Amino acid sequence: MTSTTQTDQFIAVVETNKRVIYKVANSYCRRTDDREDLVQEIITQLWRSFDKYNHEYKPSTWIYRISLNVAISFYRKDNRRKKITNPLHESILNLPDEKSEAETDANLNLLQQFILELKELDRALMLLYLEEKSHKEISEIMGITETNVATKIGRIKILLKKKFESIKF
Amino acid sequence: MENIDIINLWKLYDKKLEENLVINRKNAEEITKLKVQSLLKSMRPVKIFIVLTGIAWVVFVDILIFKFFSIASPFLLFSAIAHVLLTKLALGIYLYQLILIQQVDVSVPVVLAQGKLTQLKSSTLWVTRLSFLQLPLWTIFYWNKSMLENANIWWLMIQLLVSTSFFAISVWLFLNIKFENKDKKWFRYIVGGIEWNPVIKSIELCREIEEFRQEI
Numbered sequence: 061m062t063s064t065t066q067t068d069q070f071i072a073v074v075e076t077n078k079r080v081i082y083k084v085a086n087s088y089c090r091r092t093d094d095r096e097d098l099v100q101e102i103i104t105q106l107w108r109s110f111d112k113y114n115h116e117y118k119p120s121t122w123i124y125r126i127s128l129n130v131a132i133s134f135y136r137k138d139n140r141r142k143k144i145t146n147p148l149h150e151s152i153l154n155l156p157d158e159k160s161e162a163e164t165d166a167n168l169n170l171l172q173q174f175i176l177e178l179k180e181l182d183r184a185l186m187l188l189y190l191e192e193k194s195h196k197e198i199s200e201i202m203g204i205t206e207t208n209v210a211t212k213i214g215r216i217k218i219l220l221k222k223k224f225e226s227i228k229f
Numbered sequence: 230m231e232n233i234d235i236i237n238l239w240k241l242y243d244k245k246l247e248e249n250l251v252i253n254r255k256n257a258e259e260i261t262k263l264k265v266q267s268l269l270k271s272m273r274p275v276k277i278f279i280v281l282t283g284i285a286w287v288v289f290v291d292i293l294i295f296k297f298f299s300i301a302s303p304f305l306l307f308s309a310i311a312h313v314l315l316t317k318l319a320l321g322i323y324l325y326q327l328i329l330i331q332q333v334d335v336s337v338p339v340v341l342a343q344g345k346l347t348q349l350k351s352s353t354l355w356v357t358r359l360s361f362l363q364l365p366l367w368t369i370f371y372w373n374k375s376m377l378e379n380a381n382i383w384w385l386m387i388q389l390l391v392s393t394s395f396f397a398i399s400v401w402l403f404l405n406i407k408f409e410n411k412d413k414k415w416f417r418y419i420v421g422g423i424e425w426n427p428v429i430k431s432i433e434l435c436r437e438i439e440e441f442r443q444e445i
Contacts, residue, residue, distance in 0.1 A: 071261075155250050171239070204442060
């Protein structure tokens with residue numbers, strides 16, 4: 061495989077999964093600057109692991125594992141290391157009119173706020189639940205048993221419902 | 230709002246992203262050309278340097294102990310042996326960290342990768358605890374028999390007070406520099422600052438991982 065072909069394949073993977081990358085980054089970093097850095101770091105780590113992709117798992121499992129692992133680790137990093145691993149100064153994923161989009165949907169804002177309030181691992185689980193991933197895939201991404209996934213998803217559903225009910229009434 | 234409505238809300242958000250999210254292809258291509266370091270590999274050179282310097286230092290002190298064992302004062306020997314043992318333990322932690330850095334792979338399941346990353350960070354707290362344990366040694370290594378026999382009683386009292394205090398403080402710090410005390414003022418003063426936040430957050434996540442793994 062030539063390196064140009066590999067680059068093209070990689071860009072195609074990023075293009076297909078750009079929403080996943082953005083949603084994960086946005087769920088862990090709400091500040092635009094941090095989110096841009098995180099998107100860059102996720103794409104960098106995806107490229108570093110691109111050669112080692114394990115075909116035993118679905119591409120989405122691979123994307124989620126790397127995106128979530130990088131996002132969860134990212135918030136603990138110090139600024140010096142952020143500069144070492146994020147050398148580009150421009151963003152890779154751009155969302156025009158981002159602010160007005162969010163402002164128009166109060167419920168979406170509330171949901172995103174709720175996601176941000178969760179602990180790091182519960183946040184990952186919540187994202188996978190909202191993405192309607194199967195319990196099997198969630199268990200492969202997170203590294204816990206399917207039974208454990210089912211129990212935790214059940215709890216998240218109750219929490220979500222309560223959260224929205226408390227706002228409505 | 231029912232859960233199905235929430236899922237639909239998320240789908241709507243996804244649709245909006247599908248329509249509006251634009252990838253900057255040029256910048257994405259740049260990533261593939263850069264020789265970037267992994268999340269952790271940037272930490273490796275510093276740790277390797279510390280390990281190599283540490284090994285050179287303990288070898289040097291070991292040679293001195295061996296060479297002057299018969300003529301050195303018991304206080305100097307005790308201080309040197311204790312210091313070299315504690316340094317060897319700290320070096321062991323750095324070596325363990327280097328092995329973990331080599332093992333961490335972000336494409337493995339989240340709980341597994343985060344478990345390794347948090348172990349790596351939280352072990353730094355052990356190096357600090359061991360460093361404090363060395364404190365009293367620096368107050369006794371220069372003692373010798375003739376000094377103790379001929380010294381002024383006040384000087385001896387002050388010396389004893391300083392060494393005892395350092396011993397008590399170092400043992401207390403060794404026992405108390407732990408995650409449970411992270412919110413205490415003295416802890417924030419000693420183990421505070423931006424560089425320590427990742428360590429504290431890692432230990433917090435370590436606890437979260439333990440809870441997350443449990444099937445309750």
